[in-house]
Amino acid sequence: MKRAIYLDYAATTPARPEVVEAMLPYFTEVFGNPSSIYSCGQEARGAVEEARGKVAALIGAGHDELVFTSGGTEADNFAFKGVAHARESKGNHIITTPIEHHAVLETCKFLEKRGFQVTYLPVDQYGMVDPDDVRKAITSKTILISVMHANNEVGTIEPLAEISKIAREAGVYFHTDAVQTTGHIPANVNELGVDLLSISAHKLYGPKGVGALYIRKGTRLVSFMHGGEQESRRRAGTENVPSIAGFGRAAELAGQDMSEEAQRLTLLRDRLINGLSERIESIHLNGHPTKRLPNNVSVTFDFVEGESICLNLDLEGICSSTGSACSSSSLEPSHVLLAMGVPREQAHGSLRFTLGKWTTDEDIDSVLEVVPRVIGKLRAMSPLFKGR
DSSP, X not given: OOOOEEOBTTTOOOOOHHHHHHHTHXXXXXXXXXXXXXXXXXXXXXXXXXXXXXXXXXXXXXXXXXXXXXXXXXXXXXXXXXXXXXXXXXXXXXXXXXXXXXXXXXXXXXXHTTTOEEEEOOBOXXXXXXXXXXXXXXXXXXXXXXXXXXXXXXXXBOOHHHHHHHHHHHTXXXXXXXXXXXXXXXXXXXXXXXXXXXXXXXXXXSOSSOEEEEEOTTOOOOOSSOSSOHHHHTSOSOOOHHHHHHHHHHHHHHHHHHHHHHHHHHHHHHHHHHHHHHHOSSEEEOSOSSSBOTTEEEEEETTSOHHHHHHHHHHTTEEOBSSOGGGTTOOSOOHHHHHTTOOHHHHXXXXXXXXXXXXXXXXXXXXXXXXXXXXXXXXXXXXXXXXX
């Protein structure tokens, strides 16, 4: 059987063999509860702390500034709800963007229903936030600013270092969702200047169901998971030792490979963008042309629907997406593209290819052969294309 061409690495990545190997002992051999004082438990505790150090090193954080979570969604929830309740006496105003992941947007809706005010900053046609808009939006009631490091759908990398200076001058905590960037491009918390940063292991070839929130020393948060005293009393619940061990190994490997892999993927990305543009008319690149993730190719095709393209490519053995995996069941056009000013009809024709560790030159050749054929077939059936 022909190997499927997987080009949806932004949705999830396969765990690397080294990661699986690192996890295995903690299912059966070293299975103790890391809160137990006997040797089996303390060995598990050692694995958790070793992994914490590896993940912290990847982002330039201190060992005690990292809290393990169940993933990026919990990390985002923890950051927003934790700051909101810790700083309620100071104010109730939050600043973010309309292109954030649903983990941020839905948490904002939750907080709005409870009396918090949220300002959603505009973005330009590339999905870029203007730091000056951040400065103008800050009030005496502002307690948190959150701007994602890079957008999961269109790949645009945001000017976090500039925004963080504005936040610091105003005495406002600054959070970023770095789920799409950590392990793929530098996401050093000190260079970015953030107080809080969310990570998810399964986006960097680690296991699903584990992530982390970086909390800069001195940042006040109220825990929203109550129970035991795990994670220095910041996140209750017995730690998921096998997954945390895998997360640590994935972070270690990502740090070793990041620079070389980013260069390789950038070349493949640009070849795919240029090849599609040369072979297909009425195609538009979404996101910033240069300030984008090395592996992201987001495009829209006029006169066809992204879902139909996706399904037809799947029949050809190519895995792609129309945007975020968390909204793949929705027939609504991408909220990211709409916020960027893309017309609703055009936004329906969006398609995202995200490349990864096992993407080859031959895969790109195959995609450049198949996609124009699929688009041609679908446009031949489209009354919009026929009637133009």
